Amino acid sequence: MRRITFLVYAVLWMMLISLSYYQQLKDTKRYAEDIAIRQAAMFFDHIVLIRQWNSSHGGVYAVDDGQIRADSTASSFVETKDGRRLAWIGPTQMARELADAAKSKTVIRFHVASIRPSSADNKADEWELRALLAFRNGETSVRGIAVLDNQPYYRYIAPLPAAENCLTCAGLDDDGGGAISVSIPVASIDAFISERLRQLGVTHGIIASVGVIVLLLSYLAQVRLSKRLDKAKSRLQLAYLDSLTLLPNRRYYDAFVKREWKRAMRHQYPISMIMIDIDYFKAYNDSLGHPEGDQCLRQVARTLKRFFRRPGDLIARYGGEEFCVVAACDANQILALAEILRKAIENMRLPHPNSKISEFVTISLGVSTIVPREHQEFEQLLHAADQALYNAKASGRNRVGR
Numbered sequence: 001m002r003r004i005t006f007l008v009y010a011v012l013w014m015m016l017i018s019l020s021y022y023q024q025l026k027d028t029k030r031y032a033e034d035i036a037i038r039q040a041a042m043f044f045d046h047i048v049l050i051r052q053w054n055s056s057h058g059g060v061y062a063v064d065d066g067q068i069r070a071d072s073t074a075s076s077f078v079e080t081k082d083g084r085r086l087a088w089i090g091p092t093q094m095a096r097e098l099a100d101a102a103k104s105k106t107v108i109r110f111h112v113a114s115i116r117p118s119s120a121d122n123k124a125d126e127w128e129l130r131a132l133l134a135f136r137n138g139e140t141s142v143r144g145i146a147v148l149d150n151q152p153y154y155r156y157i158a159p160l161p162a163a164e165n166c167l168t169c170a171g172l173d174d175d176g177g178g179a180i181s182v183s184i185p186v187a188s189i190d191a192f193i194s195e196r197l198r199q200l201g202v203t204h205g206i207i208a209s210v211g212v213i214v215l216l217l218s219y220l221a222q223v224r225l226s227k228r229l230d231k232a233k234s235r236l237q238l239a240y241l242d243s244l245t246l247l248p249n250r251r252y253y254d255a256f257v258k259r260e261w262k263r264a265m266r267h268q269y270p271i272s273m274i275m276i277d278i279d280y281f282k283a284y285n286d287s288l289g290h291p292e293g294d295q296c297l298r299q300v301a302r303t304l305k306r307f308f309r310r311p312g313d314l315i316a317r318y319g320g321e322e323f324c325v326v327a328a329c330d331a332n333q334i335l336a337l338a339e340i341l342r343k344a345i346e347n348m349r350l351p352h353p354n355s356k357i358s359e360f361v362t363i364s365l366g367v368s369t370i371v372p373r374e375h376q377e378f379e380q381l382l383h384a385a386d387q388a389l390y391n392a393k394a395s396g397r398n399r400v401g402r
């Protein structure tokens, strides 16, 4: 894993965790809102039940302790034989009383709201008014978040059941088009879910950190592994590559030629070799110096290497200023290849001040081809190529010998 890959994975992981955190946060808040609204709806049902009970008894009388805000008309009060004063309380007034009690004793608010209120207490606020109008358009309940006394509240409102409205129309008290709204402070629900939100944050933080640590550890392990591999590779290269020309070395050549020899013997196809020697290289070194000689070897190697791309072919540095080619091809093909190599070096036009045959660096080549038989050894191929090289040198250099 490269550093950029690690960073991309880490960023993706963090994005995934953030997305999950955001989604769960949203779900939890929506769930809390659902619970609050459900609670409000249950509250609504209770109030309706109490109103219906009151209404079904044609209102109730309670001892007038001076706290009850009964209708102030004289007919709203009666006196018992024992001299106690009783106040008459209708369903709407009863709801008001309960609303006052809830306000002073709980965080929940409820309100009997009406478009045509029988008292100022029942006047709908802006949010309720919109809901009351929505009921006229067929809505059965309205929920939402709205500000009440400078505080956000989950709010639920539903119309009073038609039967009860009808009873109120009959004269118990008059809240035509009435509804009851129940409001629960957002803060009370937030307090309820804050622990869950904290847990969500901690869990996601832990999962995110563990993921990043695992990624980091696997990245570091991979870095260590690739360092080891690089070391092993360079050790292997040192063992099988010639450090000057970067061509395979003599050790690699030995293993390669033995393997190819056996394969050629098994399948009975020809195996060929070219021995290559730079002409008058001692004179080159003597005139231009050893470092220039090294440079010349590198350039010759680079040029020769261009012609060897097939996996079955090999060019190696045999030693000193000698190179060796092994190829799975016949005598004509190896002869043609050798001639191509000779020309390629000549065409480099690398100045050779002390050569007796050219002003440029040239090579002599010896080729040999054998279809290996059981009793033969691969050295025969080498000896034949050596002999051919000797012939090329003897007959004037810068040529291919056979």
Ligand SMILES: Nc1nc2c(ncn2[C@@H]2O[C@H](COP(=O)(O)OP(=O)(O)OP(=O)(O)O)[C@@H](O)[C@H]2O)c(=O)[nH]1
Pocket: 244, 277, 278, 279, 280, 281, 282, 283, 285, 289, 290, 291, 292, 293, 294, 297, 319, 320, 321, 393
């Ligand atoms: N600069 C340099 N020279 C090398 C290296 N390896 C071998 N030589 C030189 O190559 C020269 C080979 O000389 P000889 O074997 O006499 O052959 P030659 O001078 O090329 O003569 P012919 O092959 O007969 O044309 C020697 O002087 C070696 O020192 C090397 O790695 N770098």
